[in-house]
Amino acid sequence: MTEHSHARSPTQISPVWLNVSRRSVLMFLIAGAVGLISAWIASALTDGGWRRFQLGYLTAFAFVLTLSLGSICFVLLQHVTRAGWSVLIRRPAEIFALNIVTVGVLALPIVWWVQGGELYPWAQADTAGEVVAVHGELSPALDSTADHQTVQHGPSQLHLYSHQHLDELTKSKQGWLNRTGFAVRMAVYFGVWILLAVWMFANSRGQDRATDGSVVHTLRMERAAGPGIILFGFTLTFAAFDWLMSLDPHWYSTMFGVYVFAGCAVGSLAVLLLSVLLGERWGVLPHVLSEEHRRDLGRWLFAFVFFWGYIAFSQYMLIWYAHIPETTRWFVNRGASQAAGYGNSWGWLLIVLLFGHFLIPFLGIMSRHIKAHRGAMTFWTIWLLVMHYLDLYWLIMPESGPDLTLGPIELGLWLAVVCCWLLGASFIATRISLIPTGDPRVAESLRVTEVY
Amino acid sequence: MxxxxxxxxxxxxxxxxxxxxxxxxxxxxxxxxxxxxxxxxxxxxxxxxxxxxxxxxxxxxxxxxxxxxPTILPWITLSHGLVGAGLGLLMVWWINATTAPGWLPNVQGYQFLASGKPLFSLPANIPVIFEMTILFAAIGTLLGLLGLNKLPMLSNPLHQSRLMRRATADRFLVVIDAEDPQFDRVGTAEFLKTLGPTALELVVEDS
Structure with a gap:
């Protein structure tokens, strides 16, 4: 081997402990509180502010949820494939995966709102069995569009928001979409995810502690990973249906779960690569990682940027081609229509996503030199995290009305939720070595170098 | 021996x-x-x-x-992919949307109208463009790979080398080509001996 490789011999790998200073914890707390308070104040001062507050919270929640879910999937995949290359960078993913516990706590307000009949149209109280006319007025709780009716030209847009009533169609779906079922299913989803994350985390730490070189923990993770990935696929899909798709209970797309998964993959790989890059820059991670570890992560990211584009386009094209009003309306609400009177300002966000989430980063991280370049990839991972947030924003926020909004309410909540998530992650990270020193494949991972 | x-x-x-x-x-x-x-x-x-x-x-x-x-193969793949995308776009436009009045009838497009969409609407054409991109990029990569490796090559003097037989099983070879400007029948052998090989062999051109 080369001299460079000798310097990275397995015997020199020692545990790496993260130290989070009190000051940074305090900073997270203050930033989170500032975000929450400013969002609260802004929502009180804005028309329809409470609706935007709830939807903005759901967006921020979905953002950190997808980061943790993607990390769970990443960890499971490494064990399913018995991957050796990724051992040195698996620990940050395990930490983000276990951070699903924090996300579980952050889900509580959503359950609370649903039990109170807010946020989702199907959760509203049935108003004395009265059948609400499809073209009737919006219920006050959901009515943030009333102001815009007077200024609109062309066809009335009121019927575009008919799904926000509790009408017969929505009622027919209440066998699944009801308050109790929602809460029970949420408990099941988080139960499965926390179980998977804790199992992987505990056994990975068990590997580190095993002094006799036993591989029992490794085998345990490997055996759990296969069934775990099946469980993950089902829970992710149904959680996406429950939490994001049912905002519009009239609408359905069988591809929606895959679409959300594609976002999970892009977001979690971006945050994993970003944490590796920042860890190296701040001297937290030792320089055992070769260029190729980062490049391999970049390849994953590149692949999933394209996967996201592929899935997003497939979902759009099938609905566009079929031309069924029931399903196209969801896209019309999200600005995809150019027909006179049907366009709205969410279309700008759609353009931003098409270029910013797909075409620009696809070309931007195509080159192998870029994938290994620390500065460039720091830029692209942050870029993609922003785009991932905007992607969820585009899924959720158009339910607030036909006008694109992005203000202190949404951004403040994003800040608050992300600060909570980062606090949870640093709490977990200080309790475990950042390198899985006990993994039997750690030497294999140390030998990873580029091949061309 | x-x-x-x-x-x-x-x-x-x-x-x-x-x-x-x-x-x-x-x-x-x-x-x-x-x-x-x-x-x-x-x-x-x-x-x-x-x-x-x-x-x-x-x-x-x-x-x-x-x-x-690093190899230039990725650039060959990229350029072929771009050509494929362009040709794909041209093809679907030609087939679906051309009217070409007064031209020969057999170069006229089908003008096939599906569910009231415009004759040339990009979303419907993306899958075709995508497939053409993949097809051209794949063929370009294969041909580029063969070209860069100067394949197919019907004969190579190294096939006559006795040492080469074990290079597919359990031996590792360093081969210095006679085309190298520094190659010298005696000097290169002396240099290679300093590397501590277990065997040396001079391979000559096919006669």
């Missing part, structure tokens, strides 16, 4: 009529990955340029030891 324990005696040069033939390459044999990597670094540092390493298994990092530059 080659004596694998004594490199000095393992030097194998053609005799008789073949000795007068033009040399094609010197082949040096090594028994381990570490040995061949060390040897490759020395050959690289001696500024040889037309040479190669043969191994029965992929060696991670050998490109560094050999000082290889």
């Amino acid at each position: 080659v004596d694998y324990d004594s490199p000095e005696q393992a030097t194998d040069e053609p005799t008789g009529q073949a000795a007068a033939a033009r040399p094609y390459a010197w082949v040096a044999e090594f028994t381990s990955v570490a040995d061949v990597m060390r040897a490759a670094e020395r050959v690289r540092d001696a500024n040889y340029s037309v040479w190669d390493v043969h191994s029965p298994l992929p060696i991670h990092g050998i490109n560094r030891c050999m000082g290889l530059r």
